[in-house]
Amino acid sequence: MTQARKISADPAAVTDRLHSAAIHLLRRVRRQDVASGLGPAQLSALSVLMFGGPMGLGELAAAEQVRPPTMSRIVAALERQKLVERASDAGDARRIRLRATAKGQKLLQKGRRLRIAYLAGHFQKLSAKELSALGEAAEILENTLRNWS
Amino acid sequence: MTQARKISADPAAVTDRLHSAAIHLLRRVRRQDVASGLGPAQLSALSVLMFGGPMGLGELAAAEQVRPPTMSRIVAALERQKLVERASDAGDARRIRLRATAKGQKLLQKGRRLRIAYLAGHFQKLSAKELSALGEAAEILENTLRNWS
DNA sequence: GGAATTAGTTAGCACTACTAACGAAGTATA
DNA sequence: TATACTTCGTTAGTAGTGCTAACTAATTCC
Numbered sequence: 001m002t003q004a005r006k007i008s009a010d011p012a013a014v015t016d017r018l019h020s021a022a023i024h025l026l027r028r029v030r031r032q033d034v035a036s037g038l039g040p041a042q043l044s045a046l047s048v049l050m051f052g053g054p055m056g057l058g059e060l061a062a063a064e065q066v067r068p069p070t071m072s073r074i075v076a077a078l079e080r081q082k083l084v085e086r087a088s089d090a091g092d093a094r095r096i097r098l099r100a101t102a103k104g105q106k107l108l109q110k111g112r113r114l115r116i117a118y119l120a121g122h123f124q125k126l127s128a129k130e131l132s133a134l135g136e137a138a139e140i141l142e143n144t145l146r147n148w149s
Numbered sequence: 150m151t152q153a154r155k156i157s158a159d160p161a162a163v164t165d166r167l168h169s170a171a172i173h174l175l176r177r178v179r180r181q182d183v184a185s186g187l188g189p190a191q192l193s194a195l196s197v198l199m200f201g202g203p204m205g206l207g208e209l210a211a212a213e214q215v216r217p218p219t220m221s222r223i224v225a226a227l228e229r230q231k232l233v234e235r236a237s238d239a240g241d242a243r244r245i246r247l248r249a250t251a252k253g254q255k256l257l258q259k260g261r262r263l264r265i266a267y268l269a270g271h272f273q274k275l276s277a278k279e280l281s282a283l284g285e286a287a288e289i290l291e292n293t294l295r296n297w298s
Numbered sequence: 299g300g301a302a303t304t305a306g307t308t309a310g311c312a313c314t315a316c317t318a319a320c321g322a323a324g325t326a327t328a
Numbered sequence: 329t330a331t332a333c334t335t336c337g338t339t340a341g342t343a344g345t346g347c348t349a350a351c352t353a354a355t356t357c358c
């Protein structure tokens with residue numbers, strides 16, 4: 001019965017539906033995240049910097065799938081708000097070393113709490129099995145994105 | 150073995166990872182979608198209009214989780230490109246009736262083919278089981294988003 | 299030493315989001 | 329009926345995020 005609908009056989013159909021679901025999921029979240037005072041790109045960059053440790057601007061841009069000029073502006077905004085700080089790279093004066101400040105980490109955790117309170121509140125209505133399915137999907141997507149091409 | 154890691158038990162963790170995966174998935178897709186000449190919001194609105202049938206601006210804005218002024222601009226851009234056309238609503242002169250043109254439908258299908266060729270190409274590397282897991286997750290997300298609150 | 303490459307920035311454009319304020323049309327009510 | 333309220337969509341102004349092109353400064357290669 002669970003397999004009665006062929007919901008998952010066709011890569012094209014899965015692509016379509018995941019794409020649409022991702023768009024609308026993020027639109028919901030965006031409304032919550034503005035509470036942090038940061039835009040989505042700033043939040044995401046700060047998050048990468050926090051979990052990935054200090055890195056250069058180019059690496060951060062690559063991690064975020066954005067061009068260097070775009071990341072340059074995002075970082076400038078984060079610096080103005082003292083959420084990120086830069087140090088010069090010993091050994092290569094062209095490079096900069098970006099690091100999340102304590103303030104940045106605090107803000108990120110608060111934003112994460114708000115987002116989770118919002119999203120997870122809805123996800124809690126799901127059965128354990130459904131939640132597990134979402135978790136597995138996230139895992140698969142992470143792997144796929146990591147080894148993209 | 151498959152259950153060795155508790156990847157899915159915690160709603161907060163699932164939320165976090167789905168959120169991040171959605172962000173990065175869409176960033177990949179965005180790079181492809183610019184080929185259509187439309188921005189992501191225009192593409193998504195056109196798609197809703199095509200699959201949901203003709204509707205008013207307010208409804209479309211609500212469906213897309215955007216404010217009316219935002220949708221007003223998106224629709225204006227689509228009209229300039231003859232992808233959407235408006236008619237007056239018989240019975241309420243304040244309302245407008247938005248409809249995807251044949252040109253809009255054609256463009257949307259072409260964009261969809263490009264996106265699928267790109268994404269599904271990567272998804273094809275997945276096992277049938279993994280693909281099925283993504284399909285189920287899309288289904289669950291769709292339902293959750295539909296009955297949001 | 300000079301040329302080519304690499305890291306990051308600046309400038310300028312386009313798209314998408316918001317709020318505030320408005321006009322026009324419909325509805326309710328005194 | 330006249331006035332007030334509500335609803336629908338638009339206009340104006342601002343902010344954030346994406347891009348390319350062009351630039352400076354530092355490094356590497358020959």
